[in-house]
Amino acid sequence: xxxxxxxxxxxxLLVGQLLLLSAQLPxxxxxxxxxxxxxxxxxxxxxxxxxxxxxxxxxxxxxxSLGALRADNGALRRENQQLKQRVIALQDAENQVQRLSRxxxxxxxxxxxLTLADVLYLDHASWVRTLVVHAPGASPQRNxxxxxxxxxxxxxxxxxxxxxxxxxxxxxxxxxxAMVQRSRHQGVVRGTSSGDLELAYLPRQSDVKVGxxxxxxxxxxxxxxxxxxxxxxxxxxGNDLFHQIRLAPxxxxxxxxxxxxxxxxxxxxxxxxxxPGER
Amino acid sequence: MSAKGFTIGLVLALLVHFTATRLVxxxxxxxxxxxxxxxxxxxxxxxxxxxxxxxxxGLTCDALSGGLFGLYGFANTLTGYGTALVxxxxxTQRAVGVLAVFVFAAAFQRATLFSLDWFLQAGTxxxxxxxxxxxVATSSVLGTILHGTLGRLQKRFQERRWRRAxxxxxxx
Numbered sequence: 444x445x446x447x448x449x450x451x452x453x454x455x456l457l458v459g460q461l462l463l464l465s466a467q468l469p470x471x472x473x474x475x476x477x478x479x480x481x482x483x484x485x486x487x488x489x490x491x492x493x494x495x496x497x498x499x500x501x502x503x504x505x506x507x508s509l510g511a512l513r514a515d516n517g518a519l520r521r522e523n524q525q526l527k528q529r530v531i532a533l534q535d536a537e538n539q540v541q542r543l544s545r546x547x548x549x550x551x552x553x554x555x556x557l558t559l560a561d562v563l564y565l566d567h568a569s570w571v572r573t574l575v576v577h578a579p580g581a582s583p584q585r586n587x588x589x590x591x592x593x594x595x596x597x598x599x600x601x602x603x604x605x606x607x608x609x610x611x612x613x614x615x616x617x618x619x620x621a622m623v624q625r626s627r628h629q630g631v632v633r634g635t636s637s638g639d640l641e642l643a644y645l646p647r648q649s650d651v652k653v654g655x656x657x658x659x660x661x662x663x664x665x666x667x668x669x670x671x672x673x674x675x676x677x678x679x680x681g682n683d684l685f686h687q688i689r690l691a692p693x694x695x696x697x698x699x700x701x702x703x704x705x706x707x708x709x710x711x712x713x714x715x716x717x718x719p720g721e722r
Numbered sequence: 723m724s725a726k727g728f729t730i731g732l733v734l735a736l737l738v739h740f741t742a743t744r745l746v747x748x749x750x751x752x753x754x755x756x757x758x759x760x761x762x763x764x765x766x767x768x769x770x771x772x773x774x775x776x777x778x779x780g781l782t783c784d785a786l787s788g789g790l791f792g793l794y795g796f797a798n799t800l801t802g803y804g805t806a807l808v809x810x811x812x813x814t815q816r817a818v819g820v821l822a823v824f825v826f827a828a829a830f831q832r833a834t835l836f837s838l839d840w841f842l843q844a845g846t847x848x849x850x851x852x853x854x855x856x857x858v859a860t861s862s863v864l865g866t867i868l869h870g871t872l873g874r875l876q877k878r879f880q881e882r883r884w885r886r887a888x889x890x891x892x893x894x
Binding site: 446453481496566575610611614616696 | 733736737740741743744747750769770773777781782784785786787788789790791792793795796799800803838842
């Protein structure tokens with residue numbers, strides 16, 4: 444009798460979960476309140492481990508030899524001088540671009556503010572690739588681009604207070620509007636089941652070769668233009684229409700400890716509303 | 723496993739998962755610690771706690787993963803229930819029996835997970851067979867070792883308690 448009751452109970456539980464799953468289907472990455480709550484609960488030990496880890500790293504850092512620090516200091520000073528010279532050159536270039544933009548009445552897209560966030564948990568290896576980050580004192584926005592100095596990391600899919608779950612660009616459900624920096628040919632960068640990146644929908648006649656840098660194109664309404672995604676590692680003929688291109692990611696996902704969340708100045712819904720014929 | 727034991731196990735599994743992922747980034751690809759906990763919870767052969775344990779363990783996994791929320795919850799609920807049913811029919815006092823239950827549960831969970839994902843999100847690529855089977859093997863071996871170790875520790879603890887109790891009686 445008890446077993447029969449348990450059986451019915453199991454069926455009820457499974458049906459409930461199937462309903463929960465099917466409710467998410469129109470937008471597989473759409474976070475819901477339940478997911479946000481679960482993230483908040485589960486992130487507690489993650490924050491604990493992150494705190495212990497940085498504490499241990501801090502203690503270990505104190506034992507670094509003074510000589511190594513001096514050498515680092517010298518190297519950083521030299522690098523600083525070179526960067527200062529580069530900034531001056533770039534400021535000149537920026538002024539020139541601004542003058543030319545004014546001449547042709549071009550307004551560049553607005554860039555968002557960057558918020559530093561600690562990486563609490565990174566799972567780049569399993570079936571679905573995610574990152575849980577903590578931005579103290581900030582409230583991350585859903586769909587906000589996540590990046591580091593080297594390039595694009597992913598986008599925020601679930602927000603729970605100052606915690607956010609990030610979908611990595613290597614996730615098989617992720618896709619990013621991209622272009623080859625040299626030729627400006629556009630395609631879509633997607634994650635694969637093996638954890639690599641591929642550049643899809645690039646026509647066979649387009650000019651692309653190994654070593655080309657691939658950046659965001661900005662046409663997807665999520666990621667601003669110009670963020671490095673990766674480098675072309677392999678180009679194969681593919682099918683009749685498109686190249687088959689494998690990319691080496693610009694970011695080393697194994698060594699992420701801090702990321703930047705870029706605030707979005709334009710919301711996807713606003714863009715849709717602004718497009719004629721879209722509702 | 724009692725509810726208290728399961729809760730402690732869940733907290734430990736989370737700590738192990740977070741720490742190991744920090745030290746070895748490929749850890750989640752190799753071992754599913756939450757599955758090990760779900761199977762350990764189902765090994766006594768009680769279906770209701772097995773089912774609940776599966777649900778909680780699965781939803782914890784879902785909170786960490788980026789796919790559909792509830793995918794692991796569904797698979798682990800079924801796995802917890804199935805583990806309890808299979809554990810009743812096998813001799814789980816022997817390591818071979820325990821290993822068989824773990825292999826069944828891990829393979830069943832993977833199969834449920836992939837078929838459900840394929841069914842709900844048709845067209846998405848699934849991991850290759852070796853990478854899909856690797857966690858089955860590693861989780862099964864780890865779970866069997868853990869079960870044996872916990873069993874020995876429990877036995878030793880009980881013996882000590884029994885000796886203490888009989889010692890007190892002897893003094894009287």
